[in-house]
Amino acid sequence: MRPLAPAVDAAQAIKREVWRTQLRARRGVELVARRPPPQVATTPKDEVWSLGKARLWRYRNAQVRQGPPLVLMLGLVGDSAIFDLHPGNSWAERLVAEGFDVFLFDWGAPEAAESDHTLETYLHGYLVPALDAVRRSAGAAGVSLGSYCMGALMALLLLGSDSTLPVRNLVLFTPPCDFDYSPAFLGGYRDGRISPSDAIDETTGLVPASAMRAMFRLLQPTADLVQYVTLWEHLWRDDYMESHRAVNHWAWNHRAMAGPAFLQLTQDYVQANALVQGTARLAGKAVDLARITIPTLIVVAERDEFVPRGHSDPLEEKLGSKDLEVLRVPGGHAGALMGSVARRLTVPTVVDWLQRHAAPGQPPTPTRSTDADA
Amino acid sequence: MAPANSPAWRRAFDGVEGRVTPRLAATTSSPDFQILVQSLRQATRLVSSPVGNLAAWGLHVAGLPTHGDVRQLRRQLGEVQRDMSALRRSLEAAENDRPDST
Structure with missing residues (x-):
């Protein structure tokens, strides 16, 4: 029996909190004063191809054991750093360690020179040549493609309009498809009360990065505040600041978007829901999702605030692939790809799926929808 | 949370x-x-x-120049950049189409 135990515990808790607060204050001052750049994309890689602002990197790997080469890509408004965020929280690092030949494709941040770009310009003008460059660099006949969010939509448009492309396996991370399930912040565009052309800057012909950022902020108006409070809470930890800054850098590092591509996305997909209606076209060719028959893994985030799960659900029926699996991750849009849920579930499952589909000529047991609710 | x-x-x-x-x-x-x-x-x-x-x-x-003048200049510069970019893409496409290209 220790009658003073509660008082001792309380004193120890206060002492601990004072110590942590001292550390927080010291590190907070250091952070504000030095503003060191975030350490993102640190896995060693070499640029193997470029065109305009688009870049293709190949991660160094002396022990490639798995084929075909894997190309990772994002949509037009995000930074591809999400695939190589921070040591210990990096898809590229993990995939290289598993023996994959990993390439990272990035569209680059557009300027006035890219203001005439349509989805066709991006897909046929940049992505298709980049895939060819991957094949040349790796000496491979085909590639695996992993694409996230808008990048997944773009991959669907490309592969749905041309089945001769050298893509052997497809991983779609949180792919948008049915825009009837769009989040509320797109409502004004959907019902036509907001004209998408109003978002385009007259001088540059781009939707500015600040406008893209503002659009996402509308959905999470207190995100900044929560992020600063979380930073303050954990600032005493040695390992926290770097990973926080890496995640934060990615989350708010939006890019401008070329006006014509933005108009296509809002008018054809957000408003007309062309993918579900079957009216989508790319460079005049009809996009038919049933034409995508390659093995496909769809990663759906159960609590996705940007691409709610209903968005991706029609793909299970519409894709032509008989070897289709769906991984449902109990997390949000970004959390499905980074953080603890990603490390525990998404990364191991995707790695396992890629390994099962690695050997060409040995088709895996066809499966259709494997839920991995945790 | x-x-x-x-x-x-x-x-x-x-x-x-x-x-x-x-x-x-x-x-x-x-x-x-x-x-x-x-x-x-x-x-x-x-x-x-x-x-x-x-x-x-x-x-x-x-x-003195105004904000509008600068915008006008930026617009013109953007058009030049676009033309150069299109030229570069055509050149690279032509390079890739050459029979001896790898």
Whole structure:
């Protein structure tokens, strides 16, 4: 029996909190004063191809054991750093360690020179040549493609309009498809009360990065505040600041978007829901999702605030692939790809799926929808 | 949401934030709010336009460039960049189409 135990515990808790607060204050001052750049994309890689602002990197790997080469890509408004965020929280690092030949494709941040770009310009003008460059660099006949969010939509448009492309396996991370399930912040565009052309800057012909950022902020108006409070809470930890800054850098590092591509996305997909209606076209060719028959893994985030799960659900029926699996991750849009849920579930499952589909000529047991609710 | 072993101040913050944020987000992400913001932006532009014109006149009298002049220059520069970019793409495509290209 220790009658003073509660008082001792309380004193120890206060002492601990004072110590942590001292550390927080010291590190907070250091952070504000030095503003060191975030350490993102640190896995060693070499640029193997470029065109305009688009870049293709190949991660160094002396022990490639798995084929075909894997190309990772994002949509037009995000930074591809999400695939190589921070040591210990990096898809590229993990995939290289598993023996994959990993390439990272990035569209680059557009300027006035890219203001005439349509989805066709991006897909046929940049992505298709980049895939060819991957094949040349790796000496491979085909590639695996992993694409996230808008990048997944773009991959669907490309592969749905041309089945001769050298893509052997497809991983779609949180792919948008049915825009009837769009989040509320797109409502004004959907019902036509907001004209998408109003978002385009007259001088540059781009939707500015600040406008893209503002659009996402509308959905999470207190995100900044929560992020600063979380930073303050954990600032005493040695390992926290770097990973926080890496995640934060990615989350708010939006890019401008070329006006014509933005108009296509809002008018054809957000408003007309062309993918579900079957009216989508790319460079005049009809996009038919049933034409995508390659093995496909769809990663759906159960609590996705940007691409709610209903968005991706029609793909299970519409894709032509008989070897289709769906991984449902109990997390949000970004959390499905980074953080603890990603490390525990998404990364191991995707790695396992890629390994099962690695050997060409040995088709895996066809499966259709494997839920991995945790 | 912070875990149970978080400090008391964090749990208090989460309690308030958890109640406020959904309501705030419902407002800010609604189409009505966005239309209001857009209307405000248009109204600001309408009001600031005559003031800007007057300021531009004053700057031109003094022989100085205005914001509009800079925008015009940027637009022209953008067109030159676009042409160069298209040229570069055509050149690279021609290079790749050459029979001896790897």
